[in-house]
Amino acid sequence: MSTRALINVPKKAKRGEVIEIKTLISHAMETGFRHGTNGQGIPRDIITSFSCKYNGEEIFATQLFPAIAANPFVTFYTVATESGTLAFTWEGDNGFAVTEEAKIVVE
């Protein structure tokens, strides 16, 4: 399964500016409450956690449940403090783990 993550972080920001970060990752988010064609329950397969680190410091963390729609889309805000890297990590059932990075220049 190929996993695609989309991250929208402004390339440039003024120091102290509040910036919006949008993230989207492709994942079925199988709830574990559905049944397949053979009547058997389909086991749960979801992303359970998502977090963002700004130059190594955690600035945002969430715990996701089956009630999050497929292809989890999360938008949040942070203060642009310094130039550097934002690292996004998704973790889930069956050893799912994806990390993506985005660069930001703060003037």
Added chain:
Amino acid sequence: MRKKEKSMARLKLTRRQALLAAGAAALAPKPAGAQAPGQMQAAIRAALGDAKINKGKVNLDLPPLVENGNTVAMTVTVESPMTKENFVKAIHVFTEKNPQPNVIRVKLGPRAGKAEISTRVRLADTQKVIAIAEMSDGTFWSDTQDVVVTLASCLEDLVP
């Protein structure tokens, strides 16, 4: 002869009852995995403890009428200056009738700058959704929304 008629009548009655019951079941389908009443309250208490939950400061934005419960855009905004002394520590969202009451739990800090998050959720039924914010001073604030869902999510099975 009479006895036979009686038994026929009984049979008819039971058949009618059976049909009525089937009709009622078809009209008001209850999702098999729906949560028991009070489960949302239990989940809220498990996540937040015994703290008093006040109304206000939080704005839960959900469409009042949802056509497709599979993806519902949800935004939670909390009134807070987001300074080092006074910020939102966490946001919790719960539903009343999804198979599992928890929806999302978000950890925030003063570095967020703005206490607002958006995501897309699943809603299994017409129900109440509650968003609760935990402040740095230990108080809890909430907002509740009633949502009407026409096409439910979570429980639909795969069609061959």
